[in-house]
Amino acid sequence: MGSFYSGAKVRIEGTAPAGSQVLVVIRGDENDEFFNKKGRVGPIWVNTDRIHVTAAPSLFLCFSSGDVSSLLGRTSIETYQLDEQAIKNRLACRSHCKCSTTARHHTASGSLAECAGVEPDPQYRELIRSSFLALKSREGRYQTHPDGVRMVNAAEADSRYTVDLDWPRSAPPGSYHVEMYACKNRMVLARTTALLGVVEVGFPAQMAALSSGHPWLYGLIAVLAGIIAGFTIDALTVQLRRCSWRNPRPKEKGAIDPSGAHPGGPAEPVSDDAPEREPIHHA
Numbered sequence: 356m357g358s359f360y361s362g363a364k365v366r367i368e369g370t371a372p373a374g375s376q377v378l379v380v381i382r383g384d385e386n387d388e389f390f391n392k393k394g395r396v397g398p399i400w401v402n403t404d405r406i407h408v409t410a411a412p413s414l415f416l417c418f419s420s421g422d423v424s425s426l427l428g429r430t431s432i433e434t435y436q437l438d439e440q441a442i443k444n445r446l447a448c449r450s451h452c453k454c455s456t457t458a459r460h461h462t463a464s465g466s467l468a469e470c471a472g473v474e475p476d477p478q479y480r481e482l483i484r485s486s487f488l489a490l491k492s493r494e495g496r497y498q499t500h501p502d503g504v505r506m507v508n509a510a511e512a513d514s515r516y517t518v519d520l521d522w523p524r525s526a527p528p529g530s531y532h533v534e535m536y537a538c539k540n541r542m543v544l545a546r547t548t549a550l551l552g553v554v555e556v557g558f559p560a561q562m563a564a565l566s567s568g569h570p571w572l573y574g575l576i577a578v579l580a581g582i583i584a585g586f587t588i589d590a591l592t593v594q595l596r597r598c599s600w601r602n603p604r605p606k607e608k609g610a611i612d613p614s615g616a617h618p619g620g621p622a623e624p625v626s627d628d629a630p631e632r633e634p635i636h637h638a
Contacts, residue, residue: 360524360559365551367518367533375537375544376420377504377516378427380437381551382532383414383496389452390487407452407472408487410445412436414496414526418503418518426538435536435543439488439497448483450475495523528553 371377387409394403419426423438433441449472475483491497500520507515530552537545555563566573 362524363522365520365522367520367535369516369535369547371506371514371516371535371537372539372544373512373514375514375539376426377506378417378419378423378437378536378538379504379516379518380418380435380534380536381414381416381520382412382436382534383526383529384412385410386413387454388487389454392450404450405452405472406483407449407454407470408446408483410447411442411487411491413529414523414531415439415442415491415498416520416523417499418520419501420504420506420516422501423499426541427536427543428541431541431543435534435546437536439499442497443484443488446484446487448475448480448487449473450479450483494525496525498523522553526553528555 367379369377387407388411390406390408391402392404392406393400395401396403417423417437423432427437432438433444436442436445449470452470452472454470454472474480488497503518503520505517507517530550533549533551535547535549536543554560562573565576
């Protein structure tokens with residue numbers, strides 16, 4: 356599902372107070388995420404720990420008309436969670452977690468009071484947080500674009516801004532918050548939010564509805580599709596082998612022909628430059 360989906364083009368436009376710079380953040384909901392830590396035991400790699408991470412948005416795309424640290428002070432950045440460092444500082448995690456993957460444990464403050472896991476030591480916690488942000492960056496879910504906002508007539512009363520972005524392919528369907536900040540004198544001058552809905556359409560939406568509404572039918576179709584694909588691949592393989600047997604490759608020059616060898620003697624290669632023997636006619 357989604358093999359032919361590579362994201363989408365999105366444009367955000369608006370107006371801002373005169374003389375201000377604009378910062379646009381697209382943020383996803385905070386969800387509990389679970390990871391297995393791999394460790395080497397002898398010659399093999401096994402799961403040595405289970406990590407529970409929360410209080411981090413599922414998606415964080417930041418676009419600004421300049422570096423975020425130059426537009427706002429550190430206090431405002433931490434308050435509104437406007438860069439990856441602020442997200443990292445707020446991120447909560449537990450090691451040796453035994454929680455169910457379907458349960459939601461953290462509260463609005465980002466704590467994991469109901470998780471039975473262990474609070475990691477500072478060095479381990481720093482490793483978990485850094486690895487989590489690196490993973491999200493590789494997936495394309497955490498992005499920062501310092502020059503992603505284009506300002507038009509920034510000095511006039513009707514200052515307009517435009518953001519053009521490539522929606523990441525890895526972002527799942529859902530509702531996302533688009534936050535616009537007008538910054539001036541390293542403070543937030545104005546702020547507004549809007550909702551951006553991402554939904555499945557076409558064949559993926561039909562399959563998703565079928566899997567949730569009629570799981571037995573979806574499973575039957577999946578099994579039949581697998582069987583048909585297996586037989587099709589097997590038939591093609593047999594056909595290709597038959598074609599290769601019917602059309603063998605021509606022999607290379609100077610190759611040894613075992614069929615022309617003398618009985619009891621070794622076969623000798625025949626040179627292309629050797630003169631042909633004239634036929635002998637008997638009277």
